[in-house]
Structures are given as structure tokens and as C-alpha cells.
Amino acid sequence: MSFIRSISGIRATQGDDLTPFTVARYCAAFAQFLPTGSIAIARDGRPSGLWMEYIAAGTFASLGRETHILGVVPTPTAQIYVERESVVAGGIVLTASHNPSEWNGMKFLGGDGVFLDTDENREFWTYLDKPITFPTILRNDTTHLVNNVVERHIEAVTAVLSSAEREQIRNKRYRIAVDAVNAAGSRAIPELLRALGCTPIPLYCDGSGIFPHMPEPVPAHLGALGAAVRENNADFGIAVDPDADRLVLIDEHGIPTNEEMTITLAAASVFSGELPQGFAPICVVNYSTTRAVDAAVLRYGGKVERVPVGEINVVQAMRKNCAVVGGEGSGGVILPYCHYGRDSLVGTALIIRLLARSGGTLSELSASMPQFAMRKTKFPFEGNASDVFARLEAEFSSAELNRDDGVYFNFGTSWLHARASNTEPIIRAIAESPSPDETERLLGIAAKTIAK
Numbered sequence: 412m413s414f415i416r417s418i419s420g421i422r423a424t425q426g427d428d429l430t431p432f433t434v435a436r437y438c439a440a441f442a443q444f445l446p447t448g449s450i451a452i453a454r455d456g457r458p459s460g461l462w463m464e465y466i467a468a469g470t471f472a473s474l475g476r477e478t479h480i481l482g483v484v485p486t487p488t489a490q491i492y493v494e495r496e497s498v499v500a501g502g503i504v505l506t507a508s509h510n511p512s513e514w515n516g517m518k519f520l521g522g523d524g525v526f527l528d529t530d531e532n533r534e535f536w537t538y539l540d541k542p543i544t545f546p547t548i549l550r551n552d553t554t555h556l557v558n559n560v561v562e563r564h565i566e567a568v569t570a571v572l573s574s575a576e577r578e579q580i581r582n583k584r585y586r587i588a589v590d591a592v593n594a595a596g597s598r599a600i601p602e603l604l605r606a607l608g609c610t611p612i613p614l615y616c617d618g619s620g621i622f623p624h625m626p627e628p629v630p631a632h633l634g635a636l637g638a639a640v641r642e643n644n645a646d647f648g649i650a651v652d653p654d655a656d657r658l659v660l661i662d663e664h665g666i667p668t669n670e671e672m673t674i675t676l677a678a679a680s681v682f683s684g685e686l687p688q689g690f691a692p693i694c695v696v697n698y699s700t701t702r703a704v705d706a707a708v709l710r711y712g713g714k715v716e717r718v719p720v721g722e723i724n725v726v727q728a729m730r731k732n733c734a735v736v737g738g739e740g741s742g743g744v745i746l747p748y749c750h751y752g753r754d755s756l757v758g759t760a761l762i763i764r765l766l767a768r769s770g771g772t773l774s775e776l777s778a779s780m781p782q783f784a785m786r787k788t789k790f791p792f793e794g795n796a797s798d799v800f801a802r803l804e805a806e807f808s809s810a811e812l813n814r815d816d817g818v819y820f821n822f823g824t825s826w827l828h829a830r831a832s833n834t835e836p837i838i839r840a841i842a843e844s845p846s847p848d849e850t851e852r853l854l855g856i857a858a859k860t861i862a863k
Contacts, residue, residue, distance in 0.1 A: 413793070415832075418527075419518065423514065423515070435470045438466070441503065444535040447500060448499055449499045450477070450478050450500060450501055451489060451493050452479070454482070454505035455506035455508075455595040456593065459515045463505045479499060482556070483594075484560055484561055485596055485655035486518060486656045487564065488655075490752040492560050494525075499522065502519075503520070506518060508653065508654050509626055509657065511625060512622050519532075524750060526723045561599045561602060565603050567750065571760065581607065583646075585763065587645055587646060587647060588611075588636055588640045588647075589604070589614060589650075590636040592626045592628075592651070592653055594622070595654050604759075609763070614636055614648075615635075620653075633659070636661050637661050640664075647660060647662055647663055648662075649759060656752070657753065657755060658673050658755035658759060659673060660676075662772065662774040662777065671700065673738075675701065676765055677758050678704055679710075682710075691733045692708075692711070692713040694713060695734045697718055698717050698720065698813070698819045701783055703782065718816075719815050722753050725745060739753065742758070744757050783845060784849070785842070785843040786843075789840070790837060790840070791837055799838060799861055803829055806857075817830025817831060825849055827842040827853045829861070840857045840858070
């Protein structure tokens with residue numbers, strides 16, 4: 412059993428680690444931390460999210476807070492709602508993102524719809540050990556159900572496209588298979604596609620929260636989606652994780668594109684057109700993201716900034732640099748002139764726009780992007796990873812070293828990044844180079860060093 416608390420919120424396995432007391436305790440602390448105002452609650456559809464929603468709403472009501480219940484909606488839907496509703500002081504999304512079904516968790520949003528940063532989390536956590544003061548509650552209308560948040564989200568996403576671009580997409584009449592792992596994207600993704608004039612082919616979109624396969628959208632889990640693309644003669648396929656902030660694509664042959672291709676194509680979509688006023692030609696990604704993004708952005712005179720893994724780290728750097736786009740290689744796309752959050756709906760719209768603009772197929776579009784050999788590995792680990800990182804530093808002593816996030820080794824044309832996960836009890840090691848053999852060599856050395 413595991414309990415993980417990080418800049419990404421909390422995640423835990425049900426039972427000893429995820430209990431009603433845990434949920435109530437974090438909600439009470441969050442209510443104390445936030446300024447005056449209502450609190451929004453959303454969930455990704457896991458069955459455990461329903462009892463957690465009851466506990467969260469009850470806890471906030473006992474503390475005199477109004478709650479806005481958004482139901483099963485994508486995390487980015489909740490982010491947009493919190494950002495744009497002036498009476499809402501913050502929000503909680505009940506999700507464990509891509510973790511398996513025995514996990515659930517809580518993501519915490521400030522009043523701007525953005526996840527808490529390092530300093531805010533540190534302050535928030537201090538309230539966990541403080542006594543809670545319960546006021547006298549004299550009213551009953553503290554819980555409000557909100558029913559149209561997905562529609563608002565779709566309107567915000569389609570608004571980033573011009574009328575001419577929307578018409579161009581409608582004329583293509585794309586047929587797109589969708590695997591939402593029966594979770595929060597089950598309604599939102601198909602409805603977005605219909606709004607763009609595309610025909611969705613739902614595969615796992617029943618909204619039950621019962622995952623038909625392991626929920627992380629990686630190629631090993633997307634065989635059924637690939638088959639659905641081929642069987643239905645679809646133009647391509649879309650896969651999202653349970654809370655629908657990550658996007659992975661399947662080409663017209665039913666073959667998964669590398670998840671790193673999502674941010675690469677999204678960035679190319681932004682930079683190949685006219686940039687909106689007020690934004691700089693900068694793309695912000697994390698250290699674990701492919702260098703294909705750099706090469707794609709450089710084609711259009713832009714540049715890339717890199718930061719530690721974590722959505723809030725990317726958002727902070729985007730705000731600081733007025734960056735026009737950002738994201739993470741795991742399939743996350745952030746478009747600031749829609750909102751500051753990883754958003755599979757935004758990624759979908761940008762990539763469909765680029766596909767329509769190119770006039771080709773998804774496989775052709777992917778092949779036109781810079782190509783690198785990347786592989787990601789992970790090793791079970793709990794505790795302090797500093798000894799592991801020290802051994803890696805000794806092993807790769809000739810490389811340029813960056814310690815912003817674990818250890819990042821730059822070998823010139825190749826790189827390796829090792830870090831403790833924010834969301835799982837593991838150490839991740841990722842390597843990339845122009846050559847598959849070189850990538851495997853670097854990861855082989857890293858694996859032996861970590862295992863010592």
C-alpha cells in the first residue's frame with residue numbers, strides 16, 4: 412500500500428492509505444487554506460470517487476463552505492470552471508490520473524484554476540496539523556449541482572480556432588475512434604469532435620469509471636483502439652487517461668504514435684500559424700520531454716525552455732516567459748489563451764487543425780516531424796533517492812549535469828533523465844538519442860547503476 416503527497420496533490424491506494432478520514436482531513440485543511448468563497452468538486456469517474464465526493468462535500472458544508480458539484484468531468488474542465496467563476500475560491504479534482512483502479516487521489520486548484528505551486532502546497536500542508544474550527548451552520552443550500560461545465564469547456568476550446576479553420580476541419584469529415592477508458596473523457600471528447608464536425612466512434616466511453624484495460628494511455632494498452640481504427644476505417648484514434656488531461660494518438664493504420672508526438676504536433680500547430688498577440692514564440696516543456704519539440708519549434712523561429720516535471724512548473728515558466736504553448740511529453744498540452752492547464756481537448760483541436768492544414772494522414776504528419784529514439788523505464792522505489800542519483804552522477808561524470816529535477820545528463824546529441832516520480836513509488840529513467848542503440852546503451856548503464 413502507498414500514500415504519495417507531492418506538488419501534484421495526493422494519491423493513495425484504498426484501504427489503509429485512502430480512507431474517509433484522510434479525505435475529510437485534507438478537505439478541512441484546504442478549506443482553511445483557501446480565501447473566502449465556494450469550492451468546486453469534480454471527479455474522474457472511478458467508483459471510489461463517489462464516496463470521496465460525499466465526504467468532501469459534507470466536510471466543506473460542516474465548515475460553512477458552499478460547494479459546486481461538477482460530477483464526472485475532465486480535470487481541465489474543472490480548471491476552466493474554477494478560473495472563470497468569480498465566486499469559486501478553489502477546487503478539488505478527485506482523481507489518481509493514470510494510476511490503476513485501486514488508486515484514487517486529490518488534485519488541488521487555486522482560484523485561478525491552476526494547481527498549487529511549491530510554496531502554496533507547503534502552506535496548505537501546515538493546516539493539516541492545525542485544529543479545525545467548526546462554525547454554527549444556519550443554512551442548508553450549501554451544495555449546488557452544475558450541469559453544463561463540459562459544454563463551457565468545449566466552447567472555450569473551439570474558440571481558439573478561427574471560423575475558417577473550423578470550416579476547413581468540418582469539410583474533412585474526419586472519423587475518429589475514441590478510448591476514454593470509460594472515465595471523465597467519455598462525454599467530453601466525443602462532444603468536442605461533434606462540435607468540430609467530426610464523427611466520433613466511441614470505444615470505451617460509457618462513463619462507468621470501470622477501466623477496460625490499464626488506464627495509462629501507452630501503446631501496450633491501446634491494442635483495442637488500434638483494432639477499432641482499422642475495423643471502422645477511421646482516420647485516426649484518440650486515447651486519454653481517466654481525468655482526460657493527457658492525449659495519445661493512433662494513426663490511420665491502427666498504430667500508436669509515440670506519446671511524445673502529442674506535444675510535438677501541438678507545438679507545430681501553434682507555431683506554423685499566426686501567433687496570438689501578447690505571447691512570445693516560446694514553448695515550455697519539462698526535462699523528460701523529447702527534443703523533437705525543440706527541432707519542430709526551431710523550424711518556425713521559436714525556442715524551447717525546460718523545467719522540472721510537474722504541470723505547475725510548466726505553467727509558472729509559461730507565465731514568466733509569456734510562452735505561447737507548453738506541455739509535457741506524457742501527452743499533456745497547455746494553451747494559455749484557452750487556459751493554463753494540461754488539456755486533451757485542447758490538444759485534440761490543435762492536432763486536428765494541423766492535420767487539416769497539412770491535407771495528409773496522421774502517419775504522414777508524424778513522419779514529417781523530427782525523429783528521435785526515446786525509451787522510458789521505471790524501477791520500484793520508496794524513500795530518499797539521493798544515493799541513487801549520486802551513483803548515477805559518478806557513472807556519467809563526463810556529461811553536463813543538471814540537478815533541477817533528479818539528475819539530467821546532457822551528452823550533446825543524447826540525454827538521460829532520472830527522477831523520483833511525483834505520483835508513483837518509482838524512479839523513472841528516460842533516455843533519448845538519434846540512435847536506438849545509443850538509447851539502449853544509456854538505459855542499460857542506468858538500470859545497472861540504480862539496481863546496485
